[in-house]
Amino acid sequence: MAASSKNARTTSTTQKFFCSCGGEVKMKTLFEKGKVKNLAECEKCKKTERRPSDFK
Numbered sequence: 001m002a003a004s005s006k007n008a009r010t011t012s013t014t015q016k017f018f019c020s021c022g023g024e025v026k027m028k029t030l031f032e033k034g035k036v037k038n039l040a041e042c043e044k045c046k047k048t049e050r051r052p053s054d055f056k
């Protein structure tokens with residue numbers, strides 16, 4: 001019980017990513033053709049990548 005709650009805390013840690021333009025990268029959830037798609041979008045230049053870690 002104690003071990004599983006410790007795991008849950010680690011996975012819920014939010015990491016911040018920043019675009020090369022200096023804007024903050026935010027996660028977006030899109031619905032496309034009945035499928036859920038997660039996209040990372042820079043809130044400043046509106047550039048999108050599949051993963052926030054692709055902003056470099």
Ligand SMILES: [Zn+2]
Nearest residue numbers: 019021042045
């Ligand atoms: Zn940007």
